[in-house]
Amino acid sequence: MIISNALSLAVREIRRNLLRSGLTTLGVVIGIAAVIAMVNLGEGATTRVTGDIASLGRNLIIVSPGGDHNSGPGTTAPPFDVADAESIAREIPGVVAVAAVSSQLAVAVYGNANWPTSVLGTDNAYFDVREWSVERGRVFDAGELQAGKAVCVIGETVALELFGFQDPIGASIRFHKLSCKVIGVLDAKGQSSFGQDQDDLIILPLRTFQRRLTGNQDVALIFVSARSGQLTGKVQQDVTALMRERRHIPPGQQSNFQVSDMKEIVNMVESATGILTALLGAIAGISLLVGGIGIMNIMLVSVTERTQEIGIRLAIGAMERDVLMQFLVEAMVLSSIGGIFGVGLGLACSAIVGHYLDTPFVFNPLIIIVAVGFSCLVGVVFGYMPARRAARLNPIDALRHE
Amino acid sequence: MTNARRIKATGSSPLIRLRGLTKVYGQGEAAVHALAGIDLDIHDGEFVAVMGPSGSGKSTCMNIIGCLDVPTSGEYHFRGVEVDSLSSNQQALLRRHYLGFVFQGFNLLRRTTALENVELPLLYRGFGSSERRELALAALDSVGLTGWETHTASELSGGQQQRVAVARAIVTRPAVLLADEPTGNLDSTHGREIMDLLTEFNVSLGITIIMVTHEPYMAAYAQREIHFLDGRIQQDEARSLRGVRR
Numbered sequence: 001m002i003i004s005n006a007l008s009l010a011v012r013e014i015r016r017n018l019l020r021s022g023l024t025t026l027g028v029v030i031g032i033a034a035v036i037a038m039v040n041l042g043e044g045a046t047t048r049v050t051g052d053i054a055s056l057g058r059n060l061i062i063v064s065p066g067g068d069h070n071s072g073p074g075t076t077a078p079p080f081d082v083a084d085a086e087s088i089a090r091e092i093p094g095v096v097a098v099a100a101v102s103s104q105l106a107v108a109v110y111g112n113a114n115w116p117t118s119v120l121g122t123d124n125a126y127f128d129v130r131e132w133s134v135e136r137g138r139v140f141d142a143g144e145l146q147a148g149k150a151v152c153v154i155g156e157t158v159a160l161e162l163f164g165f166q167d168p169i170g171a172s173i174r175f176h177k178l179s180c181k182v183i184g185v186l187d188a189k190g191q192s193s194f195g196q197d198q199d200d201l202i203i204l205p206l207r208t209f210q211r212r213l214t215g216n217q218d219v220a221l222i223f224v225s226a227r228s229g230q231l232t233g234k235v236q237q238d239v240t241a242l243m244r245e246r247r248h249i250p251p252g253q254q255s256n257f258q259v260s261d262m263k264e265i266v267n268m269v270e271s272a273t274g275i276l277t278a279l280l281g282a283i284a285g286i287s288l289l290v291g292g293i294g295i296m297n298i299m300l301v302s303v304t305e306r307t308q309e310i311g312i313r314l315a316i317g318a319m320e321r322d323v324l325m326q327f328l329v330e331a332m333v334l335s336s337i338g339g340i341f342g343v344g345l346g347l348a349c350s351a352i353v354g355h356y357l358d359t360p361f362v363f364n365p366l367i368i369i370v371a372v373g374f375s376c377l378v379g380v381v382f383g384y385m386p387a388r389r390a391a392r393l394n395p396i397d398a399l400r401h402e
Numbered sequence: 403m404t405n406a407r408r409i410k411a412t413g414s415s416p417l418i419r420l421r422g423l424t425k426v427y428g429q430g431e432a433a434v435h436a437l438a439g440i441d442l443d444i445h446d447g448e449f450v451a452v453m454g455p456s457g458s459g460k461s462t463c464m465n466i467i468g469c470l471d472v473p474t475s476g477e478y479h480f481r482g483v484e485v486d487s488l489s490s491n492q493q494a495l496l497r498r499h500y501l502g503f504v505f506q507g508f509n510l511l512r513r514t515t516a517l518e519n520v521e522l523p524l525l526y527r528g529f530g531s532s533e534r535r536e537l538a539l540a541a542l543d544s545v546g547l548t549g550w551e552t553h554t555a556s557e558l559s560g561g562q563q564q565r566v567a568v569a570r571a572i573v574t575r576p577a578v579l580l581a582d583e584p585t586g587n588l589d590s591t592h593g594r595e596i597m598d599l600l601t602e603f604n605v606s607l608g609i610t611i612i613m614v615t616h617e618p619y620m621a622a623y624a625q626r627e628i629h630f631l632d633g634r635i636q637q638d639e640a641r642s643l644r645g646v647r648r
Contacts, residue, residue, distance in 0.1 A: 016513045395469075
């Protein structure tokens, strides 16, 4: 029998039994779609989390007081001061920007509106290390930084909460006992992957912050930006050495501060999300297997159910290979249709769910090939094997099969 | 197909020749001898009725003649060709080119139109679609089903379904038409319609007909009656006049 005959016969059989064909196809569709959706979502999440961390600033090194077991806001380790930050900028090669930062929580008030937020004291270097720019207005000028003027740059969230549709530039907001003029609004950065709103902040010149809010010279964190990714390791070592010297820590004793490289954090998070992706992949593999078993069942049942039909075909002169060709072509056509719909559904699901989870859409051709290949293989093998069994029966046994 | 074409009518040898044919189901103590040694010759153009009680082996014999089943021992020659020595593919070709079947239960493909059912054997013979259609329409016409071509099997009455089955069997102009209780599921009116068709194809097309039946008045259409009992041929008589009991 010619291939085109087998194809037309198969297509006719498929159309004649739409329900059976539909169910068979559904198995393939779901198997493929589940795998593609899961792996794509896993990869999307990974991409987003690492992207978020990178958005904190490239080649960023953060110096914070406190040892391994004595860090964070409650630390008893001595704080840094502006001189520490200046010495890093002056003495360590490969550093492009250094920002000393202190922060405090405060409730900001404008007119009737008030909004609890965090207030950061720093200088213009902060905008460089965070790769952040103002959307409207301007950053601080040298005179304001020097004199500790009451001016501030606010984040998008603070601007919205306090001012609504009004233009905040030039307005004065109050927090604690300070009245402060808004000179700039920052670009929106959105939520970090840890669920924190990065735009919910007010930035003051460090000197203003120290004089008017805390009344001391302390600096909570020092942000250091290295010139390139290759230099971060070296800069981290140099900063550690310099700070040990400045803090008079004798050799052999633990540092009472930490120098962390964002790259390390990125690597750490990447390995964590790698585990997540592997886990999702394993689940996807199981769904592929379950989908495969579904396809297998449907194929076994539908072909076994058609044993009598095979008997009729044999009786009127079909050879074993004619019957096999027909079932093979049918299984291939069904698997291909299922494959196309499965890929479509899988990609659509990952796009839609990804949209709601706010993760980027990742297209992975390998997983599509694996999913489609496996499902079609299962469909064809299990469409073929029972057909072969039936076609090898004595025709009369196939005919009498109920 | 070349092998099949080699099978030619030779003047001396009968169309079908069975010698010492046996069929045993099961083994040892439980063995059932469905056929216990059958010797039978059937010649071109005959119309043979095979009768006998249930379990007498008549259907088994038919299935072996139709290459739907294999004998346990014995010889089966079809136009001088030893059928046992043929491969299953060669037997398929024998069915395709020389045999037609009509079954008690019709055995049409469900959800398939009458026309497509009749076209099916032509498809396996490699006919093109227009030729298939033409021949199938003619066959349906010859069984009086013009106008019913596009109905599926399930939309047809039993009598009509059996007529489609007859059309499917004769559309390839087989040498032999094997009918296993073709009227068994029909009332006598529709049964007679089928018998008239078979007689007509036997006479006008020269198709040899071997028919298993329980009913004497159906057997009366045949020229020759063979009675089976307990896996053996009990009686084999030729009738001079066709349809004496009609």
